[in-house]
Amino acid sequence: MKASVIVFPGSNCDRDVQVALEKFQISTTMVWHQDTSLPKCDLIVLPGGFSYGDYLRCGSMASKSKVMNEVIKFANKGGYVFGICNGFQILTETGLLPGALLRNYKLKFICKDICVKTTNNQTPFTNKISVQKILTIPIAHNEGNYFASQEEINTLKENNQIVFQYCDVDGNISDQSNPNGSILNIAGIVNKNKNVLGMMPHPERVIDQILGGTDGQEIFKSLL
Amino acid sequence: MKFEIFVTLKKEVLDPQGKAVEGAIKNLGLNSISNIRQGKYFTLEINEQEQSKALSQAEEACKKLLANLTIEEYQIRKLD
Numbered sequence: 001m002k003a004s005v006i007v008f009p010g011s012n013c014d015r016d017v018q019v020a021l022e023k024f025q026i027s028t029t030m031v032w033h034q035d036t037s038l039p040k041c042d043l044i045v046l047p048g049g050f051s052y053g054d055y056l057r058c059g060s061m062a063s064k065s066k067v068m069n070e071v072i073k074f075a076n077k078g079g080y081v082f083g084i085c086n087g088f089q090i091l092t093e094t095g096l097l098p099g100a101l102l103r104n105y106k107l108k109f110i111c112k113d114i115c116v117k118t119t120n121n122q123t124p125f126t127n128k129i130s131v132q133k134i135l136t137i138p139i140a141h142n143e144g145n146y147f148a149s150q151e152e153i154n155t156l157k158e159n160n161q162i163v164f165q166y167c168d169v170d171g172n173i174s175d176q177s178n179p180n181g182s183i184l185n186i187a188g189i190v191n192k193n194k195n196v197l198g199m200m201p202h203p204e205r206v207i208d209q210i211l212g213g214t215d216g217q218e219i220f221k222s223l224l
Numbered sequence: 225m226k227f228e229i230f231v232t233l234k235k236e237v238l239d240p241q242g243k244a245v246e247g248a249i250k251n252l253g254l255n256s257i258s259n260i261r262q263g264k265y266f267t268l269e270i271n272e273q274e275q276s277k278a279l280s281q282a283e284e285a286c287k288k289l290l291a292n293l294t295i296e297e298y299q300i301r302k303l304d
Contacts, residue, residue: 147294
């Protein structure tokens with residue numbers, strides 16, 4: 001398996017995700033946002049960070065950068081695309097994933113470990129995770145409040161596109177376990193074809209006990 | 225030709241910033257003010273002779289970048 005990590009001005013989790021991919025023997029190439037072609041690869045990662053300083057709307061400028069035309073073509077051909085945090089915001093801005101990420105309900109930047117329930121393990125990103133498994137993964141965002149129209153939410157449910165939902169340590173998906181106001185506690189979704197995943201939590205930050213946790217490993221292992 | 229563009233959240237989208245501003249306005253004692261919604265304002269110049277051509281470019285800019293139509297709506301006005 002070969003991966004490309006797209007680096008935008010303001011990306012700051014690009015090297016973390018490279019370390020995570022390489023830990024699982026996924027050879028990784030860093031690709032600058034102004035490149036007009038992609039190296040041959042099976043997976044593209046859009047990393048976390050603050051691309052273009054979050055100007056206008058988070059991910060809006062990055063979604064119009066040159067390399068994204070190639071990323072969209074790659075996704076439409078069935079290649080795996082994985083957006084983490086700002087990467088998720090970029091994916092919604094390109095239209096590869098439905099909906100949008102609004103300011104957190106309580107207007108605060110939240111940086112803490114949270115629990116998510118794996119509600120769909122029939123995706124290339126979650127197929128080695130037992131369904132309903134609770135993972136502890138950190139979030140670090142100011143705009144993670146997932147919003148979509150009722151119609152889009154219905155489509156997400158019908159196609160089983162909701163992959164991760166915020167929950168408490170016992171797995172209850174409730175308002176109390178919703179850190180940012182996301183509809184249906186949505187923390188991560190896939191597209192209809194299940195080859196594009198966007199999620200707000202940062203699995204690359206919990207891939208080693210020395211970092212404080214290993215639950216993020218399950219996603220990278222699923223990709224192998 | 226000069227234009228101004230307003231981008232605001234759709235009515236059905238919650239605007240927590242607007243709500244926070246409204247709370248602060250109430251603290252000033254301005255109790256008659258309500259329903260504050262926050263948005264973005266752009267001014268721009270378009271180098272076209274025909275107004276219809278200029279407008280269609282402004283529309284395209286709104287649809288493709290300035291507004292996210294999932295959550296926002298926009299208004300374009302010509303400035304004299």
